[in-house]
Amino acid sequence: MQQSMTGYGRDERTSQNLLIKTEIKALNSKFLDFSPRMPKELSAWEGEIRNMITDQLKRGKVMLNIELEVADNSNLDVLVDEARFKAYYNKFSALTEAVNSHSGDLVKLAMQAPDVIKQQEIDPESLPWGDIKASLQEAIHHCIEFRKNEGEALAQKLGEYIANIRNGLKTVEENDESRSENIRSRIQKNLDEIRDRVQVDENRFEQELIFYMERLDISEEKVRLKQHLDYFDEVIGSEECAGKKLGFISQEIGREINTIGSKASHAEIQRTVVMMKDELEKVKEQNLNIL
Known part of the structure; x- marks a missing residue:
């Protein structure tokens, strides 16, 4: 049976309080053009991921997107870079005084400044690679069925x-x-x-x-x-x-x-x-x- 180079596959599952979202889009291309987009925590498995795509999808412009999210945020620690917050706040205060302006809500501005609030990082050692790989395989399967x-x-x-x-x-x-x-x-x-x-x-x-x-x-x-x-x-x-x-x-x-x-x-x-x-x-x- 012939396959089209156009395809789409998606999988979503939860493992160890981690929501795994995998999405594959494939378009026409003379050769395999693989464009992965995934968290840096998966860097160690990038070679294996690329091999799975190459062996099974073979040809086309393949765009892979893997997202990892904490499924339950109730116990999620809020990480704030206090030194960066104070630096932004002091800078904003100095600027308002320099222009003889009211202080405004400088706390809000400083909290919204880049890299003040950090997302909780995922420990690569604790990643459920087996389930992530299974999610990728399922997305590939759906993409192949779409192509067929x-x-x-x-x-x-x-x-x-x-x-x-x-x-x-x-x-x-x-x-x-x-x-x-x-x-x-x-x-x-x-x-x-x-x-x-x-x-x-x-x-x-x-x-x-x-x-x-x-x-x-x-x-x-x-x-x-x-x-x-x-x-x-x-x-x-x-x-x-x-x-x-x-x-x-x-x-x-x-x-x-x-x-x-x-x-x-x-x-x-x-x-x-x-x-x-x-x-x-x-x-x-x-x-x-x-x-």
Whole structure:
């Protein structure tokens, strides 16, 4: 089953009076672009976290956010930097006197100043890493399930576009036989018109005609295009994480369509080629979303 590179996963749980919130967002990217945002207390496990993301999400722009909060604040100590508070208060008092202003609520201003009130730090040694890891794994699981659901819809769309190209190939095949006959008839008619005035070497003419028809022949292109379409359907139905491979196959499909368009001097075939190119552009666009 194919997966989209777009995904979302979230987990929230409590362990040892600690609320663990884990959130993963994934977007399109040619390679793995991992952007973690987590407390400094988890620095020791950053390598393991990165490995979990790399091994399971593989590719895309992955944004990870882990938050750790004290679940019960009833016994939470309030930490105040008294020296910093006094420094702010004294500075504010001096400034008010310098401008002959009323003192105002300097206590409130000093308490709201940066780094006066500190959050209670979490002891890294006491962190429940097993539960944090489980929360991360659950968020990854939800992200993968999201990707699979998106991938299923993408695969269905891609199948429709490839089917349209396949129908276009049938139209090309239907018109190709009459195209070849028309070319032969036109050349023969032109030859008959000048035969009385110009001496023609029949053997040389036949050789040149064969050479000319070979240059316009699209039999091999039709066969290769069908093979590429079959291979595309095979890969999207049987392989996982095949975004890059589908991109390469799409390039080959485009090469055959372009060659058919350049060789086939036929109005209906040319219109069909334009339609197939349009469908192929849709395929390439959606391929960018496949993992």
